[in-house]
Amino acid sequence: MLYAPVPSPEPMHIPDGFLSVTVSVILWGISIIVIAYALKRVNADLGERQIPLMGVLAAAIFAGQMLNFTVAGGTSGHLMGAAIATILLGPWAAVLVMTTVISIQALIFQDGGMLALGANIFNMAVIGVAVSYVAYTTIVSLTSNRKWGVFMGGFLSAWSSIVVTSLAVALQLALSGTSPANLAVPAMAAIHAIIGIGEGLITVGALALVYSTRPDLLKLGQAGPKGGKLVWVIGLLLAIGLAILSPLASANPDGLERVAEQKGFLGIAKGPIYEVIPDYVLPGISNEALATILAGVLGVIIVFGVALAVAYMRRSRQVSGD
Amino acid sequence: MYSSIEVEKLSYSYPDGHVALREVSLNISPCEKVALVGPNGAGKSTLILNLNGILRGQGKISVAGLELNEKNLGRVRACVGLVFQSPDDQLFSPTVFEDVAFGPLYQGYPEVEVRQRVKEALAVVGMSDYVGRVSHHLSVGEKKRIAIATVLSMKPELLVLDEPTAGLDPRARRSLINLLRELPITMLISTHDMLMVRELFPRMVIMDEGYIVADGETLELMENEALLSAHGLEKP
Amino acid sequence: MHIHFLDPYQPRLSPVHRLDPRVKFVLAVAFILTTAITPPGAWPVYILLLAIVLAVEILSDLGVGYVLRRSMLAIPFVLAAFPVIFTLEGLTVFSLDIGPWMLTASQPGLERFISIALKSWISVQAAIILAGSTPFPDLLVAMRAVKVPRLLVAIFGLMWRYLFVMVDEAMRLLRARAARSGHADRSDLKPGGKLVWRGRMAGGMAGSLFLRAFERSDRIYMAMAARGYNGEVHSFALPSLSPANWLVLGLSLAVLLILLIISILIFG
Ligand SMILES: Nc1ncnc2c1ncn2[C@@H]1O[C@H](COP(=O)(O)OP(=O)(O)O)[C@@H](O)[C@H]1O
Ligand SMILES: [Mg+2]
Numbered sequence: 001m002l003y004a005p006v007p008s009p010e011p012m013h014i015p016d017g018f019l020s021v022t023v024s025v026i027l028w029g030i031s032i033i034v035i036a037y038a039l040k041r042v043n044a045d046l047g048e049r050q051i052p053l054m055g056v057l058a059a060a061i062f063a064g065q066m067l068n069f070t071v072a073g074g075t076s077g078h079l080m081g082a083a084i085a086t087i088l089l090g091p092w093a094a095v096l097v098m099t100t101v102i103s104i105q106a107l108i109f110q111d112g113g114m115l116a117l118g119a120n121i122f123n124m125a126v127i128g129v130a131v132s133y134v135a136y137t138t139i140v141s142l143t144s145n146r147k148w149g150v151f152m153g154g155f156l157s158a159w160s161s162i163v164v165t166s167l168a169v170a171l172q173l174a175l176s177g178t179s180p181a182n183l184a185v186p187a188m189a190a191i192h193a194i195i196g197i198g199e200g201l202i203t204v205g206a207l208a209l210v211y212s213t214r215p216d217l218l219k220l221g222q223a224g225p226k227g228g229k230l231v232w233v234i235g236l237l238l239a240i241g242l243a244i245l246s247p248l249a250s251a252n253p254d255g256l257e258r259v260a261e262q263k264g265f266l267g268i269a270k271g272p273i274y275e276v277i278p279d280y281v282l283p284g285i286s287n288e289a290l291a292t293i294l295a296g297v298l299g300v301i302i303v304f305g306v307a308l309a310v311a312y313m314r315r316s317r318q319v320s321g322d
Numbered sequence: 323m324y325s326s327i328e329v330e331k332l333s334y335s336y337p338d339g340h341v342a343l344r345e346v347s348l349n350i351s352p353c354e355k356v357a358l359v360g361p362n363g364a365g366k367s368t369l370i371l372n373l374n375g376i377l378r379g380q381g382k383i384s385v386a387g388l389e390l391n392e393k394n395l396g397r398v399r400a401c402v403g404l405v406f407q408s409p410d411d412q413l414f415s416p417t418v419f420e421d422v423a424f425g426p427l428y429q430g431y432p433e434v435e436v437r438q439r440v441k442e443a444l445a446v447v448g449m450s451d452y453v454g455r456v457s458h459h460l461s462v463g464e465k466k467r468i469a470i471a472t473v474l475s476m477k478p479e480l481l482v483l484d485e486p487t488a489g490l491d492p493r494a495r496r497s498l499i500n501l502l503r504e505l506p507i508t509m510l511i512s513t514h515d516m517l518m519v520r521e522l523f524p525r526m527v528i529m530d531e532g533y534i535v536a537d538g539e540t541l542e543l544m545e546n547e548a549l550l551s552a553h554g555l556e557k558p
Numbered sequence: 559m560h561i562h563f564l565d566p567y568q569p570r571l572s573p574v575h576r577l578d579p580r581v582k583f584v585l586a587v588a589f590i591l592t593t594a595i596t597p598p599g600a601w602p603v604y605i606l607l608l609a610i611v612l613a614v615e616i617l618s619d620l621g622v623g624y625v626l627r628r629s630m631l632a633i634p635f636v637l638a639a640f641p642v643i644f645t646l647e648g649l650t651v652f653s654l655d656i657g658p659w660m661l662t663a664s665q666p667g668l669e670r671f672i673s674i675a676l677k678s679w680i681s682v683q684a685a686i687i688l689a690g691s692t693p694f695p696d697l698l699v700a701m702r703a704v705k706v707p708r709l710l711v712a713i714f715g716l717m718w719r720y721l722f723v724m725v726d727e728a729m730r731l732l733r734a735r736a737a738r739s740g741h742a743d744r745s746d747l748k749p750g751g752k753l754v755w756r757g758r759m760a761g762g763m764a765g766s767l768f769l770r771a772f773e774r775s776d777r778i779y780m781a782m783a784a785r786g787y788n789g790e791v792h793s794f795a796l797p798s799l800s801p802a803n804w805l806v807l808g809l810s811l812a813v814l815l816i817l818l819i820i821s822i823l824i825f826g
Contacts (some may be wrong), residue, residue: 015681016678016682017593017680018638018674021594035710048783052775052778052779055717056772057768057771059720062717063724063767064764066725067760067764100713104718106685108694110689115591180641201754201757201758204757205765206762206764206765206768208762209458209765212417213416213459213765214769306613310617374737397741400742406733408730410770412734425740428738428739428749428751429741429747
């Protein structure tokens, strides 16, 4: 019952190996820029309170992801947390809190890869937060801050953050040549349209508790968490972009594949060198195979030999030392 | 004979290998009030968690004649009303009403019956006026009473409380003791509060290092100072 | 309740444990990067990478079994790459007849799929070794060394400090909920409540966890302020790397570079 690591709530934490280097590096770049800006903003808004607040809330989100509930037939709903973090803390602090959660999950629990961490931060901490922010602030201001508006905003921001994030994951997998868009996009969207309901229900439950207990934390009357027009516009563009791009991509997977190939997304190794040694697989395949096997066996013997020798030497030294 | 709870040779070890219970046997008759005492780490909480199958050890446990197994787990949980040491763990709804309604709602009772049970449970603990309040803002003593109501609403066969008076101020403690005295229900209570034990519980079970080392009349055991001090207890 | 086994760090006296955390961190990232760049189908390189990671596992005293068991975590995600077997064009390897569909597995498809699965498996082992052989505070040092902003490192550190407290609280909430999740003595009642209600209750638990986190962070802040904290993160300068650590770093990076060049030149 106590066994850790905590299971990842949704198939959203991409492990290493599934994204091409190009996609990983680009998304790392974007994430770093957003984090740097968020650090600046949060520093200005919260000042010296930020470290304890962000740290403890990140721990709470991590722990909150363990609070599951039975949905049906052995499946259960969990929390990802981007929406509730955005609503309680505002977008910039939420970016940092989610970044912290996702980084610790990757680094300590191998929930998501290290090279893929940039992408995972981009998906959950940037897209997830931006979409939550747009959905929540829009609905809360449309309903002029009424109680049901807060809850509806909470539900929809949670649901849409999950769905849009999953679309981003599907597109990245397609761009990396890992999963064809015409399968990945509809599959991810369909699964997460359902998973998102669980996220929505938990988020509303959490909001209801906060609303009745500490309404001051919901910053009522201030038109939702602080963020500004720019965040709103960017978030909306991201959401719309993904919502339009992914059906397009899934309707025309070859198109995406072609873009990916032309831009070198399918691994930089397919570049010029590809033309230097063409078609190595087909002609002389038996020799290649033989060489492959030989090289492999030789390498394994060398590496293991060294490792075992070192381990053996240490052990005998420990024994004689006793 | 019919027992409220019957524990037979129950052993439990935590996943890290620590043995917390060693062949514990215990029998409690209906409407008996039993105190469970012993030093920190004796295994009291572990025993309590075993009683409604939160932890599962080796041995046999029956509640109201119902053997605790995979099939009866749900029934047994409704029969054993477990009140945890920290009421905050038990109160997680926006209002007191929803917290007290959790058990019956989970059991599937229709709304009318749920409302009735909540009303009764709150009345028993003397908190009827608190039905619409926010649990989070109550005092520790009040939370404690609400926590008791959250299990009374399930109409359990037996009430099990883990260190109920720990952390209460004298007045809250006194009012809780008065409440426990009035409750007409089988009770097993783990505690370090020997004054309360003497005042309230005719029977006392002493645990240490996973064993039950004594089980008998409170007044008699309290006279045996050698026994008490051997297990880190003091005569009140 | 103690959840100390949440922490994957396994104290040992191995050479891997003794390596400077900064070197370990950089090497783990470099290794994963190398694995990522290795083109699909470069089997000898994959075998060598796997051999290296297994060798380090042996050296680390973590136990190959332990690492392999943990490495299975990434497996469910492999499903995401499964369709690629049938969607890439190329030499047909085999065909599956499933009702109305005819699935044709191509050689490039299979190659890509196996490569992805291998990459993922090899990389996750490197990450497991890093986490298993390096205490978290040392990882924070490594992050500072690779220029992760101090503020972020401080937040990571505080999160780690309170992670166990929070997970403990979450487990107690779950436990208290389970204790009250009983069945009535009537066969006509269906236990479990309505889906929406269950979701809301789980949300209430999450909400109360967050509220307590807010209140706790206030207390922590006051305790920090009482000891003179003013928002500045002070930290000791990092000690310089010993020659032995430099040597390990240099040699290992050279090996990875050679592997990389081989894999791109021959298999690219
Ligand atoms: N989750 C756990 N994992 C390992 N050991 C535990 C755990 N919980 C309690 N223990 C140990 O089991 C023993 C009994 O604990 P507990 O039942 O809580 O004692 P008590 O409630 O009498 O103070 C103690 O030695 C304690 O350290
Ligand atoms: Mg205890």
